[in-house]
Amino acid sequence: MSKKAFVALVTCFNEDETINYDATRAQVRRQVAAGNNIMCAGTNGDFTALTHEEKIRLTEEVVDEVGGRVDVIVNAGMPATFETLQLARAFDRIGVSGIAVITPFFIACTQDGLIRHFSTVADAVETPVYLYDIPSRTQNHIEPETALKLSAHGNIAGIKDSGGAQDTLEAYLQVARDVPGFEVYSGPDHLVLWSLQNGAAGCISGLGNAMPEVLAGILSAFNSGNIAEAERRQAIYTAFRTELYALGFPPALVKRSLYLQDPSVGASRQPALLPSEEQDAKIREILVRHRLL
Template identity: 45%
Template structure:
């Protein structure tokens, strides 16, 4: 029986060895860090650098995460590719591994119409048995899933919700309005700055990149909210907001998360895509870590 997707799911980094190859041993350690802090796992997402992983690596990453979690919490995997065909192909392999849900980013590089998004997601949801979450991140894809489109797709029995990473309170609220009107359609927040606001508005969970760096801080937003202590939940959110602002002032990319982890003594490897950190960036990140 699949586990309900709720609470904090860490958009876990994909660990590489010193040669830049996927390292299962290091991956297992990062999974354990998250479980220890009460967080679940979301693999092959933006912070997992899915855009520089091969198909076989995505499958292996998911396999390792599912095995290490061993049923103790939900595991969600991202399967979105640029085409409907390739997304379905990867999804069929990923669902065999025992994940509790998958997310699918909107197609990228080529502009698509809303009716084309409906075709894309419907075809994927029809082809898979694992529950599907839409993934809205227009700043990366160039394509926005409109709330009306999400409402239409919510009619599909295998589309259970959306992860909104548009980055604005307005976008989040629009999808929360959809969810509040459609039973069984859930919202997961993407930006770490909107976790608390999402929970207050009815979001069931958050997929957090910063939980890699500060798993306890991020989990405190959820834990205190669930226990009814809104003041402590909001205080944790404020702390996370400052962390986010300062960390992403160095390099606004998943590489900043990996660099922070490395400077914390976590062996996660170097990001594969070209990115450079100045001495000033390193000093800033070290100062952030010291405060944590």
């Protein structure tokens, strides 16, 4: 089965910080044209800055623009199971390929609490649910044993690993080997090819917003068996990631690097990133070096 790349799509904003749906649709078209699938309302989509109603409308607009051409996964995860359920049910009605559920944040959870949280959401919808682990941001981590327990749930289809630790990713990949049908999507941009070679179903990448063709190229080369070309493209992707992320908070930098290529995407909602001339100059240098400007 061929592996898939999802781009954790940016949400575009107007000057007054309202969502620019037309610009967001344009980004959807750009990713579809490159050959990537879409994840919306994720970390790179500023989901923590969006209201409940906005997430629902954003998903409707993205699904409408995609028109069935690629898969769409949307993140429903919120600190409370109650609101996560409300969002998941709304996304279920809209019709998406998958519902990602980021671990609760702010609230410290036990592993048992996480099992109940994810199971409750997966029980409530027909759309396949994907666990979403990003402990550096949420302070809650899905232990591999917990992922294994949850993999037995008939409607939990896999996990997005954005932890960045290769040993955790290896442990999740072992769960996928032990449980047929359980899919692992890697989040770290420098491990795209490695994870594909080690059994991942694909990747969900924020950096793909700024470099869509390179990401799609890693996947198409891998899927066609051209590992040398996949390695060449991964090297470009890794170098860009290393240089860009050295400057600060990755989602804000991805957004800013895209903004400098195409101002229609707008800035992030505050206080995510107060842009500075000095930082923009450094990002521009990186973009020029990678022939993106």
